[in-house]
Amino acid sequence: MKEAEVRRLWAANLLRVFSVILTAVVPAFFWDGFTVLGTHLVWLCICSVCVSTLSIILHLVLTPNVTPKRSSFAHKISRFLKCCVYFFMSCILFHAIIVLYGAPLIESVTETFLFAVLLSTFTSLQCLCTLGPNIQAWIRVFSKNGAVSIWESSLQITTMCSILGAWFGAFPIPLDWDRPWQASICIFIVWPISCSLGATFGFMAGLIIAPLWIHWNRKRLTYKSR
8 A cells, every 4th residue: 555645545535625614614705694504505506516526626636547448538428428327316316215214205305305416426426436337346345345445445434424424414303492492503403404414524524534544454454456
């Protein structure tokens, strides 16, 4: 394992963390009344777009040069279209799963779908950038000992942290919030604020935890090509 590659992973992950933080701060300078909680759906859109754009840029910068055949224009177009289809299918799948877990089926459709887009950005889009539209590679990476690089190990950790964060974020929703002293924090149970914030904090935590875990376990991590 090369230290230079670990440093590149650190840089890429920290850039993603800062991009999420900036989505909560920068829009307030241009939009009066903008807050993550008060204009939550707008923030969901901004965060999804910014993280997606940065992830794609980092993929283009950090990915090694491919063979001439794979770098052909036709191959790039085909790969791009497949990635778009996979991402859209991921959004639909997450939307369906969220509804099955108790989200409103008809009411708050926009809120639920934007939350699904955010989850797809934190998980499926990262898989597409790292592994491409290859379901077999996705299955391999998320199987036991399936990662063959530090990037795939980081992908495992950030994906799991994002999903767990969204799951833990749902815990406050069914609680009793009718006491007067709880009035100031009742906004957190408005769908899907607690879940989307949980997913976001989980994603950022995973981005920090992944390089640390790889660094601490670098002596026993032996990646082999498959």
